[in-house]
Structures are given as C-alpha cells and as structure tokens.
Amino acid sequence: MIIHTIIQERRKALGLTQEQVAEYLGITTPAVNKWEKGSTCPDIALLPPLARLLKIDLNTLFGFYEDLTQQELILFCKEIHETALSAGFDAGFAAAQAKIHEYPNSDSLLHNFALLLQGLLMTAGLEEAQTIAYRRKIDAWYERLAQSDEAVIRNGARFMLASRAIGDGQYDKAQEYLNQIPNRNDIPDKRLLQATIYLDQNQVEDAAKLLEQSLLTAVNDVQTIMYKLIDANIALGDKDTAAYVAERVTKLAEAFDLNPYNTAVAHFTVAVANKDAAQTVAFLRQMFDSMLSVRKVQESPLYRRVTTNDTGTSMKELIPPLIQELKHSPEYEYLQTSEEFHT
Template sequence: MPINNVIREKRKELGLTQEQLADYLGVSAPAVNKWEKGGTYPDISLLPALARLLKVDMNTLMGFHEGLTKQEISSISKNVVDEIKANGYSAGFKMLMEKIQEYPNCYELIHTAAMLLDGSLLYYGAGISDREYYENQITTLYERAAKGDDEQIREKACFMLVSNYIKHSEYDKAQEMLDLLPDKSALDKRNFQAQILINQNKLTEAAILLERKLIMEVNDLHMTLVSLMDISIKENNIQNAAYQVEVYRQSAKIFDLWDYNSYIAPLELALNLKNIPDSVSNLKAMLDAIFQPWDMKSSPLYSHIGISYPQENTGRLMLSPLLSELETNPRYDFLRTNEEFTKLLKQYRAKYPE
C-alpha cells in the first residue's frame, strides 16, 4: 500500500482529523492533505514520529514488506493488456512499471510483468521504433526476479534469462545463469504425484497434472530436435538434418499439436539452406495455419486441460509481427526477389490490414 494510503487509512482508524495529525507533527493541515492525495511526501525527519503517531512500524508506513495476492497480480495484468490494446504498448509498459515502483519487492509481480511485456512485445510491438529499449527493460525485470527470495520464481526467471542471453549471443551470461539452476532430478516427482492421485481416485487432478507434463515435454522435445538440426547443418550433414526435421514434423501430428507447429522446423531447415521453393512453401503453409483452429479439448491427450482457441483473433494478433519480421529481417533477404514470396506478403497485408 502506498504511503499516502497508509497515512489516510491509519489516521481514520485512529479517529484523527487531518488538522489533529498536523498539530501533533507541527505541520499545516494542507500539508497533510497533500500527503494523503499523493501530491507530496512527508519530510524524512518526520517519518519516525508519523509512524509512532499512526501506531505502525516504519516498514508498514513505507510499504517495504507489502505484497500482492495472485488475484491482484492477475487483475493488474488484465488491466495492462487492456491498456495496451486501447492505447498502445508504451502506455501499458508505463502502467506496469509504475505498479512495480509501488511494489518493488514483489518478485512475483516483477516476473509476471516481464513475461507479460515479453509476450505483448511479440503480439503488439511490430511498429515500435525503440524495441531494443523495451527488450533491455524486460531483461532487467527478469534479472531482478532472478535475485528474489522465491525459489520457483528465481528458477523461472533464470530460464528466461538463459533464453534471452542465447538469443542475443551473450553466451557467457547464459552459461553463468544456467550454472545457477539445479540439475533436473532423474526422477520426475510429477509421476509419483499422479500415481498418488490415481490411487485416491482423484482422476481429474491426475489427468490435468499429466497432460500439462506431456505438453511441456513435447515442447522440450521439439526444442531439442531443432537444436540437433542446427548442429547437423553446421556439420554439413544435411541428411541428418532432414531426418530430424521429419521426426519433428511427425511428432507434432502424433501429439496433436496446432498445425502451425508442424512447419516451424521445416522452415528453419529451408531458410538455413537458402532453399527458396521450400522456404516459400513452408511460409505459405504457416500463414494459412495461423487461422486454422486448434481445439485441444477434442484431443484425448489434452481433454482435461484443452481449450478451443478463437483462432481468428489469435491469428490476427500473430500475423502483423510475423509479416513485419518477414519484411524487415535480413535473414529473408534471399527471398525478396522471389515473386511468389512478395506476392504472399502483399496478399496477407491486404487481407488482414493493421
């Protein structure tokens, strides 16, 4: 709770008027009024006397140990997303940073803010000119969360930092952060937890636990296959790379993933080989797949956690940053003279204008 709210609420709890509080502290009533409205703050020399008068300790007065519930953090996140949609990314960023200034030691809020801003930058940040500034600020938030006192949040933040550092080729930092993480246990306790729940006939809880575990492990498998493909390409072993891509593609279908996922690795291989026909073909398939529904709930693998995505809205959110990437990233320069590639971009820009 901000200091102005503490002063106002504690004063009222004690049945004091602003005039009485001012008299006790030797200041004017308008000064107290400004404190409570947040326009100004008490002089530092007055803080001990003010805390004693309001019958609170200094930490409570200054809000040092103040935290937020998960529900409050969820509500803040929703408000920020609404602000981004209404007034743009920078407005939502400003709102969230102000909230973090209010709760500087709430590491769950800091970590949630980093993830929200990270995701929103992908969806809504296509036209932002100072994108690098925001990326650096997001990294700073993850670094703050990684120094917090909550072990789970620290680990999540460290994983995100490793990913970000690798993305920016900061491999020494990535290794340093990775070394801070505990080695994964050879025994996954989620399997034991599921068996306990099954034996207790808590079948829905067990299914939710295992389905979430499955989707996470499939995603991990795909990251591994893409990395193996990258190694094979660097070793100039295209046959191995093609095989790894095919395993990726088939597993996406076997595990009932969104059709969009099936084209990620094939596109990566085509781009690395600068294969124009395959690159264009996979890009077209990906762009088409963005607007195809993914009904997780209809899959026997995810029937307890699955939801039906409103794909038209999701597709529109993903399309703009994806098209901007295709239009500006030097990685796609070898495609720019290809008539089918330029026609594809124009077609989707015209079909779904920003």
C-alpha cells in the first residue's frame, strides 16, 4: 500500500474531511486531494504533523509495516536457519524474535518462523526444560495466528494447536481447535486428527466410520481428477496417454471397490475421442449394465459404515435421456452408421 492510499484510508477511518486535514496542516484542500490521488506527495516538513493527525507513526505512513514479499520471507527464514545451525538454537530464536519485533504486523513472517523453529527445536538437543519453554513460546505464536485475518494462516495455526493438544492428551482442547477449522478439502488432515481423537478415546466405531467416509471421498476425488486428465490429454491430441489413464481408472476401481460404471465412463470417453464405434458401443453397454444393476457402496468391506444420501433417483432413469443425446448430438454422429449401435 503506497502513501496516498494510506492517507486516504486513515483520514476516512478517523472521519476527517479533506478540508479538515488541510486546515490542520495549513495547506489548501486541493493539495490534500492531489495527495490522495497520487499526483503529488506531502512535503517532508508536513510528514510528522500529518502522521500525528492520522494517529500513526512515520513507518506506518510510509507503508513500512506492510506484509513481506515471498522472496523476503524466504530470505529471512534462511538467515534464521543459518544462525540456528551456526550459533545454536538460542541465537536463532533470538534473531527470529528481533525480526518479528521489526515486522509486528506480519502474520506471514510469524507463521513461517513458527514452523521453522518448531522443526529446528526437535533436533536442537536442548534440555527438556528448555525445550518445553521454547515450545510454549512457539505455541503462543500459534495462538496469536489462530486469530489471523488470513484463512490459510488461521486454519494452519489451529491445526498445529490441535495436533499439539492431541500429543499432550488434551482431547477436549484439541476438539475445540478442530471445530474451528472449516470442513474444506484444502485441509484434509482435519479428518485424520478427528479420527486420532476418536481412537485415543476408544470411540472406535466413530473412527472407523469417519475413516471409511474419508477414504471414499479421497478415492472419488482421485477418480474425478483422472477423468479430467483424460479430457486434458484428448484436448492435447495425446490419445495414447488418455487411454493409459483410463486403464489406471480401471485399476483404481478394482483396488477400491468402485462401481464398474466409473471404469466404463473413462474408456467410453476415449472411444468417443477416437470415433471408434465398436469400442464406444461396447463400453456404452457396460455403462448401461451398471446403471441397471443395484449396487450399494456399503457392499464393500471398505465402506460398510458409510452413510449415503438417497435422492430417490435411480441411475436407470438416466438411460433414456442419454440415448436421446447419443442419437441427436453431433458428437456421436459417427455412431449412426454403426450396426452395433442399432442392435
């Protein structure tokens, strides 16, 4: 954020008009207007009274407390790491604290240092009392980061605090942290932490149910990615790789007891790309067979406890519209001259 934006935001936050700022500084209103537009900058003699008026220090006015760039974060972490290795963990931690005091508003810096020093502490070879003392300081950083405005940092800190609580046997505390983390796919390990809590508290049935559901979700996610990878390779003109990925989908389905329909769809997509009528019809029949048969995911020992939502719609109800698409879509025009398709 550059100075003209800081001036404007602070002025508005304090409820001041440009006229009031101009009057306080003994200048014209158009001059303040030009500052906020970025056309000109305040005279150096006006900076101290301007900062006082806006209730900030000069460092803030100049934007020196803005968050650091990725390159700066990497450089600072490298410096702390080298200091800890060459001069000892105490020196590395002290250097990190000094840098944190220099950039007190940077959650990114604090988060990176917390992760770095936590890892270094594990191999520092300190006395137990020293290790505990440093661990508490790092945990205090995570507590602060757990309130960060940045979701990734906030949830990452809560994850680390939940992990620490589990390690200390404080399951209620771990559950509190875990409950604050959104149920989102970008934090998949939340489910593993929850399962650990269940297992350690002898809630084995709950753990098994959660793990089965997590497995099914993960496998379905992988399968969806592979479908998209088939599409991508077809778009690139690499049909051989698309066919290879389809074969991997078959292996995945076999390994994790997935519906045969999933395998048929993958090969059907490749056959359509190749305009191979015989193969298209063959895999289409496999798709129809799977859609007509009733197969519940709970039939597999891997997913016995999984709860599914029954929408009341059978897959066989999807067959008529699919047939209509096959008959009328230009994409499948090559099938119209195929004897297999009409038999």
